[in-house]
Amino acid sequence: MPKDHGIGAAQKRREDVRFLTGAGKYTDDINVYGQTYCHFLRSDVAHGKITSIDTSAAEAMPGVVRIFTGKDFEGIGGLPCGWQVTDKNGDPMQEPPHPVLAQGKVRHVGEPICAVVAETLEQARDAAEAIELEIEELPAVVDMRGALEGGSARVHDDLPGNLCYDWQFGSDTATVEAAFASAAHVTTLELVNNRLVANPMEPRVALAEYARAGDESTLYTTSQNPHVIRLLMGAFVLGIPEHKLRVVAPDVGGGFGTKIFHYAEEAFVTFAARQINRPVKWTSTRSEAFMSDAHGRDHVTKIELALDADNNFIGLRTDTLANMGAYLSTFASSVPTWLHGTLMAGNYKTPAIQVNVKAVFTNTVPVDAYRGAGRPEATFQLERLVDKAARELGVDPIKLRRQNFIDSFPYATPVAVEYDTGNYVATMDKLEEMIDIPGFAARRAESEAKGKLRGFGVNCYIEACGIAPSNLVGQLGARAGLYDAATVRVNATGSISVMVGAHSHGQGHETAFPQVVADMLGIDESMIEIVHGDTSKIPFGMGTYGSRSLAVCGSAMVRATEKIINKAKKIAAHLMEASAGDIELKDGMFTVAGTDKSVAWGDVTLAAYVPHNYPLTEIEPGLEETAFYDPANFTYPAGAYACEVEVDPETGKVTIERFAAADDFGNVVNPMIVEGQVHGGLAQGIGQALLETCVYDADGQLLSASYMDYAMPRASDVPFYKVDHSCATPCTHNPLGVKGCGEAGAIGSPPAVVNAVLDALNHAGHDVAHIDMPVSPHRVWQAMQG
Amino acid sequence: MTKVTMTVNGKTVSKEVRGNMLMTEFLRDELHLTGTHVGCDTSQCGACNIHVNGANVKGCTIFAAECDGAEIATIEGQANADGSLNVIQQAFQDHHGLQCGFCTPGMVMSAAALLKETPKPTEAEIRHYLEGNICRCTGYHNIVKAIMAASGQDVSSIAAE
Amino acid sequence: MYSFEIVRPKSVADAVSALGEEEAQALGGGQTLIPSLKQRLAAPAVLVSLASIDEIKGVSSSGGAVTIGGGTPHGTVARDVAASYPALAALAGNIGDPAVRSRGTVGGSLANNDPAACYPAAALASGATIVTSNREIAADDFFEGLFTTALEDGEIITAVKFRIPEKAAYIKFEQPASRFALVGVFVAKFADGVRVAVTGASEDGVFRWTEAEAALSGDFSAAALDGLAVGADGLMTDLHGSAAYRAHLIGVLTKRAVTQAG
Numbered sequence A: 001m002p003k004d005h006g007i008g009a010a011q012k013r014r015e016d017v018r019f020l021t022g023a024g025k026y027t028d029d030i031n032v033y034g035q036t037y038c039h040f041l042r043s044d045v046a047h048g049k050i051t052s053i054d055t056s057a058a059e060a061m062p063g064v065v066r067i068f069t070g071k072d073f074e075g076i077g078g079l080p081c082g083w084q085v086t087d088k089n090g091d092p093m094q095e096p097p098h099p100v101l102a103q104g105k106v107r108h109v110g111e112p113i114c115a116v117v118a119e120t121l122e123q124a125r126d127a128a129e130a131i132e133l134e135i136e137e138l139p140a141v142v143d144m145r146g147a148l149e150g151g152s153a154r155v156h157d158d159l160p161g162n163l164c165y166d167w168q169f170g171s172d173t174a175t176v177e178a179a180f181a182s183a184a185h186v187t188t189l190e191l192v193n194n195r196l197v198a199n200p201m202e203p204r205v206a207l208a209e210y211a212r213a214g215d216e217s218t219l220y221t222t223s224q225n226p227h228v229i230r231l232l233m234g235a236f237v238l239g240i241p242e243h244k245l246r247v248v249a250p251d252v253g254g255g256f257g258t259k260i261f262h263y264a265e266e267a268f269v270t271f272a273a274r275q276i277n278r279p280v281k282w283t284s285t286r287s288e289a290f291m292s293d294a295h296g297r298d299h300v301t302k303i304e305l306a307l308d309a310d311n312n313f314i315g316l317r318t319d320t321l322a323n324m325g326a327y328l329s330t331f332a333s334s335v336p337t338w339l340h341g342t343l344m345a346g347n348y349k350t351p352a353i354q355v356n357v358k359a360v361f362t363n364t365v366p367v368d369a370y371r372g373a374g375r376p377e378a379t380f381q382l383e384r385l386v387d388k389a390a391r392e393l394g395v396d397p398i399k400l401r402r403q404n405f406i407d408s409f410p411y412a413t414p415v416a417v418e419y420d421t422g423n424y425v426a427t428m429d430k431l432e433e434m435i436d437i438p439g440f441a442a443r444r445a446e447s448e449a450k451g452k453l454r455g456f457g458v459n460c461y462i463e464a465c466g467i468a469p470s471n472l473v474g475q476l477g478a479r480a481g482l483y484d485a486a487t488v489r490v491n492a493t494g495s496i497s498v499m500v501g502a503h504s505h506g507q508g509h510e511t512a513f514p515q516v517v518a519d520m521l522g523i524d525e526s527m528i529e530i531v532h533g534d535t536s537k538i539p540f541g542m543g544t545y546g547s548r549s550l551a552v553c554g555s556a557m558v559r560a561t562e563k564i565i566n567k568a569k570k571i572a573a574h575l576m577e578a579s580a581g582d583i584e585l586k587d588g589m590f591t592v593a594g595t596d597k598s599v600a601w602g603d604v605t606l607a608a609y610v611p612h613n614y615p616l617t618e619i620e621p622g623l624e625e626t627a628f629y630d631p632a633n634f635t636y637p638a639g640a641y642a643c644e645v646e647v648d649p650e651t652g653k654v655t656i657e658r659f660a661a662a663d664d665f666g667n668v669v670n671p672m673i674v675e676g677q678v679h680g681g682l683a684q685g686i687g688q689a690l691l692e693t694c695v696y697d698a699d700g701q702l703l704s705a706s707y708m709d710y711a712m713p714r715a716s717d718v719p720f721y722k723v724d725h726s727c728a729t730p731c732t733h734n735p736l737g738v739k740g741c742g743e744a745g746a747i748g749s750p751p752a753v754v755n756a757v758l759d760a761l762n763h764a765g766h767d768v769a770h771i772d773m774p775v776s777p778h779r780v781w782q783a784m785q786g
Numbered sequence B: 001m002t003k004v005t006m007t008v009n010g011k012t013v014s015k016e017v018r019g020n021m022l023m024t025e026f027l028r029d030e031l032h033l034t035g036t037h038v039g040c041d042t043s044q045c046g047a048c049n050i051h052v053n054g055a056n057v058k059g060c061t062i063f064a065a066e067c068d069g070a071e072i073a074t075i076e077g078q079a080n081a082d083g084s085l086n087v088i089q090q091a092f093q094d095h096h097g098l099q100c101g102f103c104t105p106g107m108v109m110s111a112a113a114l115l116k117e118t119p120k121p122t123e124a125e126i127r128h129y130l131e132g133n134i135c136r137c138t139g140y141h142n143i144v145k146a147i148m149a150a151s152g153q154d155v156s157s158i159a160a161e
Numbered sequence C: 001m002y003s004f005e006i007v008r009p010k011s012v013a014d015a016v017s018a019l020g021e022e023e024a025q026a027l028g029g030g031q032t033l034i035p036s037l038k039q040r041l042a043a044p045a046v047l048v049s050l051a052s053i054d055e056i057k058g059v060s061s062s063g064g065a066v067t068i069g070g071g072t073p074h075g076t077v078a079r080d081v082a083a084s085y086p087a088l089a090a091l092a093g094n095i096g097d098p099a100v101r102s103r104g105t106v107g108g109s110l111a112n113n114d115p116a117a118c119y120p121a122a123a124l125a126s127g128a129t130i131v132t133s134n135r136e137i138a139a140d141d142f143f144e145g146l147f148t149t150a151l152e153d154g155e156i157i158t159a160v161k162f163r164i165p166e167k168a169a170y171i172k173f174e175q176p177a178s179r180f181a182l183v184g185v186f187v188a189k190f191a192d193g194v195r196v197a198v199t200g201a202s203e204d205g206v207f208r209w210t211e212a213e214a215a216l217s218g219d220f221s222a223a224a225l226d227g228l229a230v231g232a233d234g235l236m237t238d239l240h241g242s243a244a245y246r247a248h249l250i251g252v253l254t255k256r257a258v259t260q261a262g
């Protein structure tokens, strides 16, 4: 019997009712009295010197309230980067200023130059067209390799070579060289991890109000982490202290990383509302989103694997160029380093691993974390490489993987992390069963009978989630702690509000989090409500990303609930004239062990708030507890994925015929939600593998600037997926034993797809070693031409 | 400005509108029906789908003035008379056919239009019909499943619950 | 969007006179025009909506031709010509998505002449006649290059007369993002010969592949196309495919269309 409540139950989501009836409240659904509208005049060139801005004609246009330019932001802080990476020479990364509105130069298409605030949006757009702007175009830096050459144009005038940092990590050079020197076989692969645009379906929106009386600002914004925005914007950009700044992220229509970051537009509306003493609203169009939301991925890598004569992995070496875009977005610097280099061991016991990363500035939109962030890049390199090695060696790719699996835990990798638990053999066994390998030959024959090629691809993945132990990441350069917080407020009648720092924008916290608390207290979920997304209502929180909500914030919630239980037991003990040590809590009843004396949950909570018969000298009235939780380690979800594709040899079109994912997420609170998270990640990974890519031309013009050219996965591009999470090895260091499931699908799927396409082509006699993503019909056709 | 009169979810409304006012703006800004969403500016995402005289239409790609005299249905009018979820909405909840909820109103409106045309669509028909409804969260699996379930088909054999 | 007014005439005559005003533009289904208005790529003072003109809506067939009103939405065409001209119905039923098909019209599609649009291929391959508010134009004379047609200012497409071929098929290979045709080939076999129209591929918009027509007119089979190829010169290269790839696809899709036509 599947459970119907508490941890492990596939409870239907309570938030669905409002979303299904049109009653959700997203930022753009909020309008406030006296609201003005903001339109940004954005750069249409990738790189240039602003020689003049004349706003006089525009200011005289109907409805214009005020026009802002970079001048209004002189002396005001730029957008900060939250992670300082240290170069291999010990120097801090280069961190050029990131202005809210362009200062003197523009550095990417879409960079905001002026902001027009007007009574209506169309008036703001009309006025923006009347601004006389002169830009002297400069040569654009687009290609990363070219950017690093001495003679290249400079994105930032004082940065010759456009290098942000040159980072090296893992085993020392001598160790790695020794491994390669002794290798029986070396497999080398050069590949691109394609630039993506996260594209949550809700575009970004920011609406700011200012109350002059109390000098208080409120920002409604489409954020995954309102407290982080309050901190960054308050402390580093606008100098507004926390107690005068409220940030609200109401219903948010998907994030996928791109709504973690602090953006110019939200800082601008907050600033402008204070200046004009009226609310200011900005709603991104999708076209604007393409040139102003941080992009993801965009790595170019050379990777080499050394194997001994028995096909054991003995060394791994990578050299990556990571595109930062024109400025450092909030967590940009950490993605190609600590979220990527630390994962290069994958699921394998390779003893010597060295990771080299050069981060490069270019005249493109800033690049930052997108679902998986660094880990998909690591997984793609490694799992493509292992597949290539298997083909070169003529061995079965699954067998080669199995042979090199890490098989005892905890396991300390050469790239600084320690995996606490895992069972890679179990997930691979499960995968083989799910995908029906014995049936493949028949399916291939069927495809061939239709004139199609069929291929099978597999890969493993490991990720580091539950981000992150503060003291560790602090040493690595993080400028913030990565704990989370929860307050459990038990009301007099026993109902509960849980204020959590994690933000739910699709993850279903409003349903899953109460399952945990209900389980601990033995009461019904319906008595528990989750409150999130408003800095004035919740203690603090670092938000939702890095598959951390349940592992970190959920742990804080467990700790706070434990405190509640402790106190409630004391109250119960008093009510029953027993000792607190003898009180047991089960199914919402407190009993004195070994007796039939009991009081109900509601009796205790009422006593806490109506403390007539109450030990006031020993315990305070009320029942509310807060806990902050800082994880001891990352969590390490892992799994094995497989994909079967059909390739139309005449057109190059690839279709996904079967996809299976066997994941180890540790314990699972709501399996329905977990599976949904995997499905969504798979579609994004398949999207990256087959469809999506963000392309700039040599002048830095964004060519894939709308859904007309940026191919989003549609329903017809994906199959029904088979997913499983039964091979669970619970996390050893958080109270729930959970690992996180939000990113796995996106991390684990691209290599399986590409491996499958290559299998199809090679089986058909095309000697194709690699195809870069997206594996579009055009690219497949080109590969088949030789 | 032109005066338009139309029926929205069974109620007659009359307003003066600008010529360039889209139905999405009319519904959201004039009628405060914010369930109809805007996810793109190239008419491709379907977050805005509504029914105009029974036809599935992108609310972002039709002017309010063109709907003078029309009967409009939006997500806000889909629930049963007693406020409970209708069959499609219920199937979306039962099968986890939504995550962030942003594409959901358009998905439900499209699903309703599909089932009116094709009461028992196949998986392929559903996927094809959803060409203009982009969801970034669900990977479509549970949306397709929910629509099959809403049409009375047995979905128990489809992988994963 | 810039500001403008909308008028909704009920007859072609009233629409023509409304379009005679300064800066007036026809609004068909709006499925192309509205997105471009959002980008502020057009600045009409008045939009003349054709949606209330009943005389330009609907489908009728007689004498080996099917006549489709210029204001007929794709969805209606997909349904109402399914019996008389199935290949055309299938084409209409695959344009965009159901909501686009509820509004977008055949007149709007032809007037717009997007180089990747589907209808131009059908019109050209069918040797259709485009009927306007003041004349009839043969498809062969109608398409004049990217987004340009023989239409004059204020001229309205009131109907399109498609000759019904003995056999026909349209194969669209979708551009992965827009799902318009990366290449689309319409093959129509008439008693007096075969016509092959190609969309999505050329820098000049839809065109006829006359060599294929000649070969197929003699022998209507995929094999008849062996050895024939369109040169890559003058074909488009973009993010989604090179000219050479498009040239290759034209060959593949033409064969498939012939096979499908049967």
Ligand SMILES: Cc1cc2nc3c(=O)[nH]c(=O)nc-3n(C[C@H](O)[C@H](O)[C@H](O)COP(=O)(O)OP(=O)(O)OC[C@H]3O[C@@H](n4cnc5c(N)ncnc54)[C@H](O)[C@@H]3O)c2cc1C
Pocket (backbone or CB within 6 Å): B042, B043, B044, B132, C025, C026, C027, C028, C029, C030, C031, C032, C033, C034, C050, C070, C071, C094, C095, C096, C097, C100, C103, C104, C105, C106, C107, C108, C109, C111, C112, C114, C116, C117, C118, C119, C151, C155, C156, C157, C158, C178, C179, C180, C181
């Ligand atoms: C998401 C999406 C996907 C699409 N996919 C495809 C596809 O796969 N294949 C395809 O072919 N098309 C596709 N289209 C385009 C669609 O077919 C449009 O409907 C069509 O191009 C324009 O027709 P319309 O009636 O909407 O015209 P409108 O957008 O109203 O007008 C287009 C132009 O034609 C003029 N015009 C309109 N009607 C007439 C008339 N009767 N006489 C003279 N001039 C007129 C207008 O003034 C305007 O200049 C797609 C559109 C969208 C939004």
Ligand code: FES
Pocket (backbone or CB within 6 Å): B037, B038, B039, B040, B041, B042, B043, B044, B045, B046, B047, B048, B049, B058, B059, B060, B061
């Ligand atoms: S908002 Fe209408 S289709 Fe995207």
Ligand code: FES
Pocket (backbone or CB within 6 Å): A201, A253, A254, A506, B097, B098, B099, B100, B101, B102, B103, B104, B134, B135, B136, B137, B138
């Ligand atoms: S549920 Fe988020 S876009 Fe579909």
